[in-house]
Amino acid sequence: MDFYCYAITAPGLWPFTAQEMESLGVPPVNLPTVSGSGFDIPADPGGLDFRADLAALYRLNLRLRTPGRILVRLGNFFYARTFDELRQSAARLAWERFIHPGQPVEIRATCHKSKLYHSGAVVERIGRAIEARLGQPSPEQKGAQRILARLVDDRLTVSIDSSGENLHKRGYRLETAKAPLRESLAAALLIACGWDGSAPLLDPFCGSGTIPIEAALLALNIAPGLNRRFAFMDWPNFDEAAWQAVQAEARAAQRTAAPPILASDRDEGAIRIALANAERAGVAEHIGFTRQALSAIQPPGQPGWVITNPPYGARVSANKDLRNLYAQLGNVLRAQCPGWGVGILSSDRALLGQTGLMLETSIRLLNGGLPVILARGRVE
Secondary structure: OOEEEEEEOOOOOHHHHHHHHHHOOOOOEOOOOOEOOOOEOOOOOOEEEEEEOHHHHHHHHHHOOOOOEEEEEEEEEEEOOOHHHHHHHHHOOOHHHOOOOOOOEEEEEEEEOOOOOOHHHHHHHHHHHHHHHHOOOOOEOOOOEEEEEEEEOOEEEEEEEOOOOOOOOOOOOOOOOOOOOOHHHHHHHHHHOOOOOOOOEEEOOOOOOHHHHHHHHHHOOOOOOOOOOOHHHHOOOOOHHHHHHHHHHHHHOOOOOOOOEEEEEOOHHHHHHHHHHHHHHOOHHHEEEEEOOHHHOOOOOOOOEEEEOOOOOOOHHHOHHHHHHHHHHHHHHHHHOOOOEEEEEEOOHHHHHHOOOOEEEEEEEEEOOEEEEEEEEEOO
């Protein structure tokens, strides 16, 4: 049986999630119209619709690197202009496939341009609908099985979360350095740059190691969700045999060798944290961590990619040190990495201009709520 599903993506990441889904044989439907370079789009959809059976749903949760979570639509776009209409429609949904009688739930509701505008009342009616369908009340509990209700123009969409914790939480990053990068964003940077795990990779501002760790996981084709639990594992319709098969498939697809992945930072504490995170991820032996200044980098002989998240700030015009740092980055790359690809995440075009590199800047993302640019190019 196929389910109508939705993969939630952070701003700017949907093209890379779509690329991942295609590679796993589950293409999105109703893709937004894309213009220009393929990433310069008029509006961000915030996610992707798709259809999947249980095995495909398990596979996407296990192996996708860039989305936030995956929802299953229980009811899509039915009208609810009164609370009685809402409760009656919600009671007809197949809650028994996803919730045990009496199981705690966390219901979240949003209302826009609708006669029913009180989100708390919507949450209450959905709770009553679940009780009517299953015969027992499901107590509200933070962190329990999440149910999302969205009411727009009097049309209600009800979804159940299949992921549990956000998918960027791989389980290895228990410590962070300054300005940590989400794992899903780090993976998206690699995919957006076209790094496929076959060429060397260098990150001279590695911080807590998220970019090189995600690079090692990608190069070795290690499923990012192998060491965590998912909400679907507690559903009444959970298929243990299908889940075991999906896990076995993922393990069989792993590779044993990775190209040189070099990560450095001038902060000794950051390197200590990065190494500990890499050990928890099981990829420490595939990454060369070094405490050193930018000027001391020594890339391998064959060309590869420099993909990095250097320091940046909101008031860069007053920060001469950052301007000098970016100028030094450009100089060091021209001297040490001629012909290499480069991907730099930064919040300011002026700083990127200080590198003196020819960079394409159409990809706009968010990092910790701050608008940023992924600038891509080649070191000439």
